[in-house]
Amino acid sequence: MNRIIVLFSFSLTFLFCQDVNINGRVLDIEKRSPLIGANVMLEGTAYGAATDSKGGFNISGVPDGDYTIIASYMGYSTHKESISIGTEKSVEIEILLETEAIQMDEYVVTASRRRERIEDAPAAISVITKKDIRRESNTNLGDYLKGTKGIDFTQSGIDSYNMTARGFNSSFSSRLLTLTDGRMANVPSLRLTAYNVIPVSFEDVEQIEVVL
Incomplete structure (x- = not known):
């Protein structure tokens, strides 16, 4: 049992x-x-x-x-x-x-109006987004470009600084082309760009592109 x-x-x-x-x-x-x-x-x-x-x-x-x-x-x-x-x-x-939007890295495609050799074409593009501008809230344009690859930033005063690209010395810094909404941002009489007067708040600027 x-x-x-x-x-x-x-x-x-x-x-x-x-x-x-x-x-x-x-x-x-x-x-x-x-x-x-x-x-x-x-x-x-x-x-x-x-x-x-x-x-x-x-x-x-x-x-x-x-x-x-x-x-x-x-x-x-x-x-x-x-x-x-x-x-x-x-x-x-x-x-x-449920479907979900995927946030991907931003890519910028730039085309020239005329044909050009590939070695003359822009090699790199960095984008500072509106989100970055809102987060950092800097008082001038130079502060946003400090960490950009290929840009050398030298500050000589509270609101005075120089920027050079790809290792060119200061004598070539005036050759940096700066455009605001596709228009030249330099002062015609001085033939230089007054970066300290360009508005950089997130309310005025949607994004900043650096083409090297």
Whole structure:
């Protein structure tokens, strides 16, 4: 009699500890279209899968317990959801993802009005965005250009400074072309640019481009 009870208890333990399969689909929340190649995984574990051509996935051999399932796809917000796995053989789940804007680095393409040799074309462009201007809130243009690659900044007074590009000495600094909205920013009578009078607040300037 005792032997039968032991075997019966072992059988119950086996039933309660069997692994479970998680099946489901990952869809676009608006179009309800399948997302192919989305990553689905259980947080903190090695269990995971990628969706097929119909947006379906299968994660097999998962022990019972509480998990957080994570689904991610390029251009969509990452989805997290808590699930509990009990004695059932399989779990069905549908995951809906929302589109998300991706902030990428800014690129500037500049074209000349005439054909030119590639060695004469601009080699590098740095952009100081309106967000950078708002964050730093400097009082003059030179302060924004201090950390720009290829620009040497020398300050000789509170509001007096010189800027040179690509290692040219100060005798060539007047050759730096400065444009404001496409127009020459220099003082005609002096043939130089008064950087200290150019407005640089985020309300007046959208961005600053340095072309070297």
